[in-house]
Amino acid sequence: MFDFKSANERERNRFGLRVWVAGFAVLLAFGLLGWRLWVLQVQQHHGLLQRADNNRTAVVPIPPRRGEILDRNGEVLARNYLSYTLDVVPAQVDSMDGLLADLERVVSLSDRQKRQFERRLREAGPFAPVLLRNDLSDTEAAYFAAQAFRFPGVELKARWVRQYPQGQSAAHVVGYIGRISERDLQNLDASNELGNYRGTDVIGKKGIEKSWETQLHGQTGIESLEVTARGKPVQTLHRIDPVPGHDLVLSLDLRLQRIAEQAFEGQRGALVAIDPNNGEILAFVSQPSFDPNLFVDGIDHESWKQLNESEDKPLITRPVYGTYPIGSTYKPFVALAAMALGKRTPDTKIYDPGYYEMGKTRFRNAGSVPYGHVDVHKSLVVSSDVYYYSMAEEITVDALHDFMKPFGFGQKTGIDLVGERTGILPSTDWKKSAFKDAEQQRWYPGETVSVLIGQGYNAFSLMQLAQATAVLANGGTYYRPQLVRAIKRGGSAEPVPSEVMHRIDLDPKAVSAVRDALVDVTKVGTARKAFATAPYEVAGKTGTIQLFNLKGAKYKRDEVDERLRDHSAFMGYAPSKNPTIALAVLVENAGWGSEVAAPIARAVFDAWLMPETADVAKAPVGETAR
């Protein structure tokens, strides 16, 4: 017992010492605070008091005008207009009810606007202006301005509002702006941009508006105002003008874009057209679309629900977000691979009885059609599957993967839009990482068979197919795809240079074998109908992507659920000699590539290569698409 007590006593003394030390540290810390308070409130009091009084010169940020977005011919995709708003500073108002009653005689106020105003009023402080009404008409603004002296505390302001005059056209490319969210604030804070956004209440949320936010926003200006003790501005003392955001000139051709969109009329799908000589994107279609104007001032609940819950998924940017097996449009690249890997020459002939046997499994041509002796040329023109099946035992999936990778398949293309998906370029490594149990991780030879005709695990974005097509069209140069062609600063436009990401070393003989075949596809092959009357030469390949395995039963289009029907695809470029446009198109659940996707490609080629007749050609093309 005694021992315990002494131990406890020692402990106590030790603790006592520690408390004294802590107490001393606390005193020291409070002394430091006291010293600093003394410095501020006694030594620097004079200067700081003056600054507080100068704070009657309120520093008000002036948000810059956001840059406009134009297409390559100067057509406006996004612009700003001045909208008049009425703000109320509560502290300057004696009777809010009386004010509203008076004000209603000058400008209209709906019950909903009044309710919203009351809600904002409850959340705001007494000195901050509270929004009462926006989008005043010019007449209303003029009326109010004349009567303004009767309404102390009410301020008429003009602010820039974003507008998308093209509506649904190219909406996925342009994107939209919306109110700055907490997350945006966090990002701005991290990039040291918060100061520049004081006074700005919107920010790019999607598309170019988001990915080019830095260039579009501009520099916030500062205005020093003399204010009364109650915060009312008296006069401007000093002003640094804001620097408006840069205008962006897109590579998109709006005329081409509209014609492509019209050709899609009522169907779901994606189209990307690229200039193979520099990587500029000429058309970028995602159908169905939406109206970005809905988002500018905060989208209403009804419209949001409608867009978000629609089975057609209009908000998804299909060309970069949708990934599909691309079917026979993959064959030109597989043919190149076969020749590059030394498994086929342009002259190698394979006998095609309409099916290919691997072990006990029979892999058939579409419709089990026998094509007889088939070489590379014929394999593409008639779209023989057996020719490609036959490589399954000679080409490994990994060799195929390595050949396809530089074309951009299963890779991010590097386009200046956010939300691009990688897709899947199958390989044995990929399969190991994609599946959990050992049995599924193994690669089966039968899987190589379907991969070779663009089915199976293949999942590429249309953007990737369009890029690969452009690479094939220009003979092996991979340009970074770009949507912005020039940045306008003040009066002068500064071009955004095209960027070669890499070059693929291709055998010219193999390339010309494939190209010749692709020309014949549009002359005498699967796509001949769509291009029959074209006055220029097109190289291309159709594709029909099977979604539903009927296990040998015959595919009857009308008996299958609409969403399980085949996708219709086309890839190609024109003119075949010196191509200026390469494109990929896919129409969801539309059936044969030759019937639906190829006519859309035709309309786009016509519009690009024969601009003077394009508008006339527009209507009949819409007809053939059906």
Place this chain on the structure above:
Amino acid sequence: MISLFNWLMQGLRAIDWPLLLIVACLSGIGLLVMHSAVGGTDWRFEDQSQYFVFALVLMWTVALVPPQWLAKMAPLLYGAGLFLLVAVMFVGDTSKGATRWLDLGFVRLQPSEIMKIALPLLLAWYFQKREGKRNPLDYLIGLVLVAVPFLLIVRQPDLGTALLVASAGFFVLYFAGLSFKLLVPVTIAAVLGIGLVLAYEDSLCAPQTDWVVLHEYQKGRVCTLLDPAKDPLGKGFHTIQSTIAVGSGGLYGRGYMEGTQAQLDFIPERTTDFIFAVFAEEFGLYGSVALLFLFLLMVARGLVIAQRSETTFCRLAASSLTMVLFVYVFVNIGMVIGILPVVGVPLPFFSYGGTALLTLALALGILMSVSAHRSSMPASNARTGLGSP
């Protein structure tokens, strides 16, 4: 009747009157300043008044709980806190880029708040158990017990709260006897390091200087503290405006509800983290020093309660919680007057917010419980400690 009378007497005895007096003064001033900060009566003032009433009831309730019970609950509370912190990682609510909250449907819970109380209690309980047979390994274990919640909270990310939680744990280790041989060199190194940074500010904050260890935005935060004028509309704005407010108060202050900085909306977050600026502008140096003195009294009272208590658990819990309160006050005021970086730490009794007040009430309740049960504890129990049967 008599039992009711007894019960009431016991309840009154649970209150530490000096501490209550200080708390009452601070709360009163806090509400007064809130009234000014919102520019008259509005919903925040009413909310805050209700929180105060609720906090008072909570404080008293905790004060009635004997410290033995608190000690027994400590591991449970710590375990629950850890569990919730891990739960936040998986099912937490994200806002402002950080995942800190659990949405339980009826209430949004921030588990890191629990840890501010649970960690010091747990460590106090642990050192109580090891009383008499303590060795250096115990401090290492203590360090681990601090590190686990600290890292979990840093991950959210919430460095401010993580540091507060860690400091709560550190104080227990310190009061439990962590060797001065270890503490003194670390303190000297820290002071020297800060001195060096101040001396070389210009070259350190030059735009081309790349800080290897820290993120660019962290560099920004430190450099803004060193020279707020560099980013007047951005991060420096808070510090500039709050120091102007404090300085313009002068000796006597500009008078209640007369501060132009506060009333003209120049002080950002003037109902929460920056409310001290409102006070200092309107009450001047005399008011500020008086307020500092009140806070000092509170800390002193807390340390006295710790000093007088009989068991290790009580001593450690009371002293560390007191020091945490001190850290709150010091960090908040230091931030407002521009000697510490801007981190989100509320000023006890002043900043608007229910959660902060509840944590405060818990801490004060524990202090009162320790104070009240000092004499009523059986002597043998007091000497041998709670852990031994």
